[in-house]
Amino acid sequence: MSTLFPLLAIDVGNTSTVLGLADEHLRLTHTWRVRTNRDLLPDDLAVQLHSLLSLTGARLPASAVLSSVAPPVGQNYQLALRQHFGLEALEVSAETLPQVSIELDQPGSVGADRLCNMFGAEEYLTSHEYGVVVDFGTSTNFDVVGRGHRFLGGVLATGAQVSADALFSRAAKLPRIALEAPQSAIGRNTVHALQSGLVYGYAEMVDGLLRRIRRELPGDAVAIATGGFARTIQGICREIDHYDETLTLRGMTLLWSHQQRVLGRLD
Numbered sequence: 001m002s003t004l005f006p007l008l009a010i011d012v013g014n015t016s017t018v019l020g021l022a023d024e025h026l027r028l029t030h031t032w033r034v035r036t037n038r039d040l041l042p043d044d045l046a047v048q049l050h051s052l053l054s055l056t057g058a059r060l061p062a063s064a065v066l067s068s069v070a071p072p073v074g075q076n077y078q079l080a081l082r083q084h085f086g087l088e089a090l091e092v093s094a095e096t097l098p099q100v101s102i103e104l105d106q107p108g109s110v111g112a113d114r115l116c117n118m119f120g121a122e123e124y125l126t127s128h129e130y131g132v133v134v135d136f137g138t139s140t141n142f143d144v145v146g147r148g149h150r151f152l153g154g155v156l157a158t159g160a161q162v163s164a165d166a167l168f169s170r171a172a173k174l175p176r177i178a179l180e181a182p183q184s185a186i187g188r189n190t191v192h193a194l195q196s197g198l199v200y201g202y203a204e205m206v207d208g209l210l211r212r213i214r215r216e217l218p219g220d221a222v223a224i225a226t227g228g229f230a231r232t233i234q235g236i237c238r239e240i241d242h243y244d245e246t247l248t249l250r251g252m253t254l255l256w257s258h259q260q261r262v263l264g265r266l267d
């Protein structure tokens, strides 16, 4: 049913909003990353979206899927799509997701982005029973999933930039630094010492948590890194097997097609 494509996927995070356009094979033909701005109204968002599409010569979307962990922005995108593009976006939530198993105390409270990651991890679960998506965003999420759309739980850790900002705001003599790896763990100046703590320290935290998670699981787990800070940190972590920049967006398109199939709208 080609009338459903292109499919627009919008992932609203607390720092960035990542958008993608997928063709009928669910291949992402375009992706964009813009700042999440809580001040933008539906008309502003429609103008921005229209500009992105025309800048790249992309076709207008015929359907949409939306995941938001910044509620007012998600609602504003919903209105923008309805009023200016004539689209009713599928909003990702535990309540609207059929045939998945969210094995949490309160399934309804899980972040929509984490449900998308569960679908994005699917392709890595051919040779492993379990997967851990480490999503380096405002918060660093570890999403522990099992084959067959099982969300098993995870970890929410303070994001690297948030940790750095907290330190700078409380220590008068510390300069703001770029979150980059220094040459050695032993820093011989203030900047390198800070980078060591923030980047190598962060990588060790991630490796340590992944080892703990793997010990708690009854089978092998593959670990995949995604999110804004993943590019910097994934090569430093020893416990991460894959880096996948578009895992969340691709997960959204898979979740959408799963939903369409359950509803009989897609073969």
Ligand SMILES: Nc1ncnc2c1ncn2[C@@H]1O[C@H](COP(=O)(O)OP(=O)(O)O)[C@@H](O)[C@H]1O
Pocket (backbone or CB within 6 Å): 012, 013, 014, 015, 016, 017, 036, 136, 137, 138, 139, 159, 160, 161, 162, 179, 227, 228, 229, 230, 231, 232
């Ligand atoms: N292009 C980039 N290169 C390196 N780090 C980035 C980039 N974009 C975002 N970050 C870092 O990633 C984190 C935010 O990730 P992001 O995916 O934007 O968050 P969220 O999913 O919460 O919106 C911050 O630590 C930020 O410094």
Ligand SMILES: CC(C)(COP(=O)(O)O)[C@@H](O)C(=O)NCCC(=O)O
Pocket (backbone or CB within 6 Å): 013, 014, 015, 069, 109, 110, 111, 112, 113, 114, 137, 138, 139, 140, 141, 156
């Ligand atoms: C943990 C999060 C804040 C991560 O958001 P992000 O860092 O991607 O902006 C988000 O997934 C969220 O608000 N989750 C709700 C709580 C939960 O997942 O248990």
Ligand SMILES: [K+]
Pocket (backbone or CB within 6 Å): 011, 012, 013, 014, 113, 135, 137, 227, 248
């Ligand atoms: K995110």
